[in-house]
Amino acid sequence: MRLHQLVVPSIALALLAGCTDDPPATPVAGASAPGIAPSEVVVAPDVSLDVPAGDPASLPPRPEPGDEGGRNQPSATGLGPYQIGESQAEMVADEIVTGTVAANGCIAGSVFYGSPKIRFVGGTLAEVRTTSVNASTAAGVTIGADQAKVQAAYPSGKAVTGAAGVTGWEIVDGTNALLVEITAGKVTAITGGVATTVEQNFTSGQAC
DSSP: HHHHHHHHHHHHHHHHTOOHHHHHOOOHHHHHOOTTGGGEEEEEEOOOOOOEEEEEEEEEEOTTTGGOOOOTBBBBBETTTTEEOOBHHEEEEEEEEOOOTTSSSSEEEEEGGTEEEEEEEETTEEEEEETTTBBBOOOOOOOOHHHHHHHHTTTTOOOEEEEEEEEEEEEEEEEEEEEEEEETTEEEEEEEEEEEHHHHHTTTTTTO
16 A cells, blocks of 8 residues: 555656646757757758849840941941841841842841841842931941031042932942942931942932
């Protein structure tokens, strides 16, 4: 009987010990949980998942096709991708011309390049003419510039006479030429291409 009386209080004390209101002990950093080897403890890195919204003004500008070739810079050798001697078939396939090629070889270029007028001769590009207000030669001649500025920028040029009172200032560069069309003292168009083709079409009023 005495043994039985001692066992009952012992069980009661054990139950009371498990019902304490004290919070569970905080595990020590680096200590392993029971039954887990130290090598099995995995610590997750503190990684932030917040991705800041990008400011468009701070992002690098998106490259534009044709900029590397002078998208708005006419020269004796062409304009942007419209380079003298390039294949007509390739330009049509690349869809950088609009519409169909006329009987005189003329067709319009892409609006992205200022909708220049293109002329093909014998299946290759021979002439490109632009009236875009964004066009500017390497010497800074633009549509609307004064005739005096053109002649000062290209002192080696020569005057040529076109149709309907239009004059031109032609700068020959090897077998090619840059021809600046002038109406009432102001630049109205700039053409680059094969020198003989450019001059002949301008003087006869057959420019595209």
